[in-house]
Amino acid sequence: MRKAELVEMAAAAGLPRLSDKHLDQLEKSADSARELAQKLPKDLHWSEELSLTFRLPRPTGEEPK
């Protein structure tokens, strides 16, 4: 990857102060991220997403139905 592309990638991630050595590390990160993404199963569905649910205290004296 060209240095200009890496600088752009760093800027997009909010990292304006990376040195050349750090940009080399970012390039390794990008390669590794691509590799990992390929390992994700292809049949994952939104219905499998975790949800946050409200947990309200049970009203006093009321038995669960």
Next chain:
Amino acid sequence: MSDLAFLSITEASRRMRTGKLSPISYTEALLDRIQRLNERFHAFIRTTPDLAMAAARQAEREIGAGNWRGPLHGVPFALKDIIDWSGLPTTAHSKLLADNIAASDAVVSGRLKAAGAIMMGKLATHEFAIGGPSFDLPWPPAVNPWGGKHFPGGSSSGSGVALAAGLIPAALGTDTGGSVRNPASMCAIVGMKPTYGLVSRRGVFPLANSLDHVGPMTRNVRDNALLLQVLAGHDGDDPGSAEVPIPDYAAGLEEGVKGVRIGLVRHFYADDCHAHPEQIAALDQAAEVLRSLGAGVEEVRLAPLDEYATATRIIIRCEAFAIHRQWLATRPEDYGDLARQRILDGAVVSAADYIDALRLRARLTRQTLAAFADIDVALTASNMDPTCPIDDAEACARLYARQARQPFNITGQPALAMPAGFTQDGLPLSLQLIGQPFGEAMVYRVAAAYERATAWTERHPPGV
């Protein structure tokens, strides 16, 4: 001294309660030992002798007056240095936090203080609990007392080393992708990652909030149960904290395993990842030992190890980057190379991949808990290999990739690592026991039965 160095919490507590051991003498002896040996093992990055002696004097007064607080009263311990202790620096082993003084205690620190335990200092970790053994940080990495200059595992490396070297009988570690169980495995001690939410993380520097756990590390199973007893409990200010009844973790330790259903997850270490032959033999032998003690041991299949690893790695990268991005934006040069690399990894993961990793996590959790419907505990590998020289960076990195701990950070189940023998070269081998959510008592019961049958936890590093 060697008698005091490797004294269990259980025995030390008994002696102190009956007046046969002075908390002051015990603390002094261990402080002296730390002073002599820390230069060799680098387990501690900071000792707190004044704090320790003040607490020891208080414990001596209280126990002498009949005001015994419990099994941790007068017992020395130390904290991985991402855990706050009011008035002390919490550095995360990093230049970035070298001057960061904790304003208050972490919840777990407060619980240990209330139990009358003796704070001895702060322990080495991988920088921000990520990366690996690094030589470009303000403090050197901890070195394993087993073998020559070997890697002790991490990231709770100082905790594992301090226990194995007989410097303290109790330590706390943290575990996001295996960081309590890895040093436990490599240092031949006992480390428990409790169920997600059982132990508060408030006051602990996070690595990846949805996977972070605080866990007890000790030299034997009973001590571990006693330490968890003090740590466990609801904290309304930790959003991940669970409100569940806390059982007596030591109550069932002598009950044995007759009739206990154990699932052997053999494909993790024999097929998905080909473990070192001596490690495979140790695990198969452990299954035989448990069978001979009356447990029903049957093979069970979980999802392939690689699927858990993929989800874990993506989630840790993204959550860690979210925590560190301000510092990476302004002070990237202040990180060590290894931690910077690991944290930068999260800068380039797409949001869609992170969401997919969460979906995968939910799927794997459902599948894993379904497989646990017919078993009480699972047995599998923790590490796939014995440890390696600490200055061999490639070998250390390989060890991280070859493990079976991440699945239970993904599912949140309790998982304990303990010694399962030694290689012909004298390096520790290990096993991992996994329970139902909040099933720590059953995990301890099985671990205690195995420990009694094998006595691996009674071995200490030669020449230490």
